[in-house]
Amino acid sequence: MRAALSGRASGLGSPTEPAVRLIAVSKAQSAEAIREAFRAGQRAFGENYAQEGLAKIAALRDLQLLGIEWHFIGPLQSNKARLVAEQFSWVQTLDRASIVEKLARHVNPTNAPLNVCIQVNVSGESNKSGVAPQEVLPFAKSVTAFSNLKLRGLMTIIENVTNEAIQRAQFREMHQLFLTLNQAGYAIDTLSMGMSHDFPVAIEEGSTMIRVGRALFGERN
């Protein structure tokens, strides 16, 4: 019992359901590099650009039945929404009503619902995508109006700083938003935050899903 409790407290979770999932961010990596990571046991991959991601999904079609899982994690243009809704199983970057409607329209009704996360601009930087923290609740409500979208949680890219106190404050605000949504009755299970340079702090602050590229594959060319 003690062991189980301390395991939970340290974020280890149960063996079948790890507390923190790893998304291997494979932008700028070849299909072969993804295949190699898959062979080593990695299942979830994140792509930022629709065209590039769709080409790799096609090249790795044989891994679909073996459980490869594709996450769209980049800015989504509306003219790409149909293909992304058809080919990816997660879209982590919902940031406006029009893209929500377009994705919902194109999910194949015979497939499982599309897993989605709301992207939050927690740092408030003007050049960054995402809804403002105070918009998250009403936006979540609008997303759950579509039965073929499954709202899994929140995603963020915090400010790119090395100051750990700043990182921690932004991750903590995201965790608060996550709890607020849960308390409002949204059955969400995903808080997607933390990249190569800041994932240890993100995990300490409640991340359930880290998105790591360079620390796995090396620097991108």
Ligand SMILES: *Cc1c(COP(=O)(O)O)cnc(C)c1O
């Ligand atoms: C590129 C990217 C990552 C991974 O960044 P690394 O620094 O390579 O770990 C994670 N999330 C998003 C949205 C990205 O665009």
